[in-house]
Amino acid sequence: MSPNSTSARPDPVRKIHDDLPPARPPGPPAGLRTLVVGAGSAGTALVRDLGRTPAFGLTPVGVLDDDPAKAGRAIGGVPLLGPLTDLTELAVRHRAQVVALAIPGLPAGRVRTLATAAAAAGAAVRYLPSFLSALRREVVGSDMRGLDVNRLIGRHEVHVVSSDIRTVIEGRRVLVTGAGGSIGSELCRQVNAFGPSELYMLDHDESNLHRLQLEIWGEALLTDHSLVIADIRDRPRIQQIFRDLKPEVVFHAAAHKHLPLLERHPSEAVKSNVLGTDHLVEAALATGAERFVLISTDKAADPTSVLGASKRLAELIVQANARDARGLGTGVFSAVRFGNVLGSRGSLLSVLAEQMRSGGPVTVTHPDVTRFFMTIEEAVGLVLEAGRMARGGEVFVLDMGDPVRIVDLVHNFAAQVQLGAEEVEIRYTGLRAGEKLNEALFSEGEVRLPTEHARIYATAVDPAAPAGTCPEDLAGGLTGLYEAAAGNCDAEVLRRLAGLLPGYRAPQEAPVPALSSPYPDGF
Incomplete structure (x- = not known):
């Protein structure tokens, strides 16, 4: 089968699940x-x-x-x-x-x-x-x-996706990295509805790809060329994939994202979130991709954690290469930030559900901790809309309303599953290293710019911001960072992160000591 052939693939929009009665008319459910x-x-x-x-x-x-x-x-x-x-x-x-x-x-x-x-x-x-x-x-x-999700997040759910997305998806080869994750799989589902000529779903976990193919097409024979097993850390493999598949639109969702784990393992954060993004951007430039959209996080705004710092560097890589792409008249590179997602694997809502179901206490870090929340559909709608609106170099941010106190969300959730406030035991665990009491969507050195969409903003560097907001020698600084991460020298990784991002301060607690050798005795 040629890479551009679609004849053997079931039509994902018209095909219904094999286990539904054959008497039902073909086509997607109306509701x-x-x-x-x-x-x-x-x-x-x-x-x-x-x-x-x-x-x-x-x-x-x-x-x-x-x-x-x-x-x-x-x-x-x-x-x-x-x-x-x-x-x-x-x-x-x-x-x-x-x-x-x-x-x-x-x-x-x-x-x-x-x-x-x-x-x-x-x-x-x-x-x-x-x-x-x-x-x-x-x-x-x-x-x-x-x-009622509106009660949970304290605002009306925002649906930002529009039919105009079809202009950048239909008939094009689209690659989604991290396709097996919550955001990646929802991206695949929504992108698929806009008629790409090919949808390539990349993940390093074959079980996730199997599940995703079953969800989208109702069958999962694992013989389709649309499934791509790869690790974004592997530069030759990524280059090979881009040479062979030549994706025209790339949505980059693959990342390590659990903040406490990355505080303990900063080298791993750099390898995936920074170096992996570098590999993808480099390959997209080399093969002439039309659009590249990085999925980022609100933790990249004035980062205080390894997660936030690594994602901010990923944004800077995209922005730096966007300038090069404009100079060459090639692709459009942009990023999009959003806050916590309800409904994703490991999200607050799923954790709350499991804790309440098991009868144990609900754990919250601090009585006054707040976060921005959105549904997974909103998050993906924002990513798609950003891909359409981008002109190159933007970091888009959704107007997510006011931040929500986690304690209030817990009580709202409990009430909606018929659990009284007196039945909910909350145990406060304290803020962990790198965590903020209150998140921000924009850094102090950024200004908020309106876009053509009323609920989406873009960022720009404030001319009055202190020097060093964006490092002049980004490429040189990244080389040293990658070398430290390759050697699993966590202390050096933290030092170099602080050097690249002057506003970031490494945590006071020492990371887990690195192995003296990548291969312990006996291997």
Whole structure:
């Protein structure tokens, strides 16, 4: 099969899951993909109602029930997928956007367990008011109540993606790095809807790629050329991929992102977040990519952590090469920052769900700690919109509203899964090395610039900012940084990070001592 052939690939927009009944008309669901929990009279009536009333905006794609006698049956033409204990797994597998709890009279503890299991999969939760059971009347779709993300994040969810994105995606070869991660996989799903000629999904974890292909195309034979196993640290491999595939649009989502771990292992942060980005930008320039978008983080603004410092350097690499690209009249290179993402693997929402489900205390670093929040759909919409608007060298930032106190988010989440405030035990652990009490979206040396999109800003260096905001000899400084990281000399890595980013201060706590040799005795 040639790299540009698509004849053997199922149409991802028109193909539906193999496990859905063949009698259903081809095409994507008209509403949000919904799992209905409960195959009794309430669940059956709900499936019927939602199917008859598209205005509810929910399309059942599966039903869950614990009754073994119902296994393998279809409820109103919708397949029964498995027991309630498999809710999280099935919600992920079937890309459920909503989980509807349709068992009136279910004990509150069971409701909480199911609601947190659904939230852990990134699905919104709808449940039937308990009074329905007492009234014993027939359920209708309008009786559903939901997990309101607006209450969780303290603002209305912003949908920034527009049909104009098609102008930069349709008919082009698109590469997504870190494709198996939460942001990367959502990027792949949304990019795929805009008709690229090829969608190349790059990740170093083959299990993630298998899952992603199954989610997008409904089958995962792992024989398709669109799946690319590679480590962005491997420069020759990245160069080979770009030479062979010649991607025209690149979304770079691959990164190490867990702040406390990177404080302990700064060399690893540099190898992936800085050097890996350098390899990709270099290859994109060499092969004439039209657009390159780096996914960054709000922690890159006035960084106090290794994570933030490494991502700020990645931004600077993109900006420096954007200038070179403009001079050559070639590609457009830009970056986009955003805050914490609800619904991603390891995100606060999934951690809260797991802690509440296990009955343990909810851990929060500080009573007054705040963060900016957005949904994963918002984050990906921003990345796509930035790719369209970019002219080269911008760092885009979404207007994310006011920061949210973590404690308030915990209480809002608990209330929506029917858990009283007195039932939520919060244990404060203290801020960890590198963590800020309050995040910022813009550095002190940056100014906020409006763009054509009302909810998206760009950054520019403030002329009044102190010298050294962007190092003059970035390339030279990076060479020394890469050498220190290659030798796993964490103390030297921290020293060089501080030298490259004058506002960054290395943590006081010493990192884990590096091995005296890359290969201990016996290897």
